[in-house]
Amino acid sequence: NISHEFIMSKIEGFPKREVVLRWLKAGYMENTIFHVTKTGTPQGGIISPLLANIALDGIQQWISEPKETIIYQTRSLGYKVKKKKEVNRYKFARYADDFVITSQTKENLEKIIPKLEDWLKQRGLTLNKQKTNIRDIRKEGFSFLGFDIRQSKSTTLRLGSNRYKRFAHKMRINAKPNAKRIPSPNAKPKEEECYSCFIKPGKKETKEFLTKIREYLKKEGRVLSFDVVLKKLNSKIRGWLNYYRFVCSKKTFQKIRKEVLDAIYRYLRRKHHRKPWKWIKRKYYMTVDQDSHNPYAEIKGKRKKKEILINAAKDVPIIRYEKVKGTNSPFDPSLTKYWNKRQTKWGKARFAKGSKYEQIYTRQKGICPICGQPICMEEEFEVHHILPIRDGGNNSNKNLSILHQHCHKAKHKHLHKRVD
DSSP states (O other): OOOHHHHHHHTTTOTTHHHHHHHHTOOEEETTEEEOOSSSOOTTOTTHHHHHHHHTTTHHHHHHOOEEEEEEEEOTTSSOEEEEEEEESOEEEEETTEEEEEOSSHHHHHHHHHHHHHHHHTTTOOOOTTTOOOOOTTTTOEEETTEEEEEEEEEEESSOHHHHHHHHHHHHHHSOTTSOOOOOTTSOOOEEEEEEEEEEEOHHHHHHHHHHHHHHHHHGGGTSOHHHHHHHHHHHHHHHHHHHTTSSOHHHHHHHHHHHHHHHHHHHHHHTTTSOHHHHHHHHEEEETTEEEEEEEEOOSSSOOEEEOOOTTTTSOOOOOOOOOTTOOTTOGGGHHHHHHHHHHHHHTTSOTTOHHHHHHHHTTTBOTTTOOBOOTTSOEEEEESSOGGGTOOSSGGGEEEEEHHHHHHHHHHHHHHHO
16 A cells, blocks of 8 residues: 555656556456555556555665674684674665565564554555564574575584694784684684574475476376477476576475476376386487486477476576675666676576587677677577578587577568568
């Protein structure tokens, strides 16, 4: 129930202000009855997330204002020194109208909730009581945007063995006479308890995804040929894996691979219930890298391509996400080189290491030859034959290029016009 008056006050001076007001006051139909909208945004409208961002603009700065001074110890000179540092009392992460606030103590979070409710009330918003709760990340953890986030206890050495030996002599020389001396290099370094944060694909989301795969094979798999089924399966699986490939998802990917193979096995058994397993395996499975459990199908056509089930554990490697530096914005014209380099790096990560696509992408330096813009990970791409096959071209790397999907369509449209 976002306040329309607040939204209009935030976009004062915007040239299309009247259009936004008409969107907000458009109303909706339910059971052939028209309802007037006095508050809120259009349900499912493409403009609704943008309006929610406008309403919540400034919440991060407001939460980051409370500061606190902490005292910590350093051993950089070989003896303990107490230092003071001013830090934010709260950390904040938001995606549209879903957000998480973290702090060192439960008391801090209990204090911020009433203040947050007052801040949201000015915008016509309220906290969802069912989803709003305080959790200890070390015990329960929490879920956010389909990810399970939790801290696990681990033991680590205060100083690594190599670093300890390298700097032990230097530290003893620089230490003050009355300071606590560092033990000899032969002494065993003390261990201290610490926690490591792990982000994994959500258990609920993983279960729902596998359920959808099984339902797809049971319903649509009955009437479709196996090559079409396999192609759609690969599309669904690849999209899911690309979303979760930036976190600790190795075990989850292995589970996805196993469960999908089991589902395909049961599907083929139902499809050919009168045939023995050896016949099914010879017809639908092939060996890849000494692994004989790879379902495949031959695609009809002159080229006789083979569609192989994507291997969740190998074909989509896990890569660690690199945070954006500071407050760098893609809309800042002075940072064009930074964003182009970043997009090229992440665009390359979508391809299997050493594959034909990766080699072509590297040769092009991640740039689309048609528009000259980077081919990002999220964008659809297509492979283009520089010399068409009908004119004597082939499928070698030199004759192939990777283009944006829309650039590829525009390229062929231009070629057809030129031929006409």
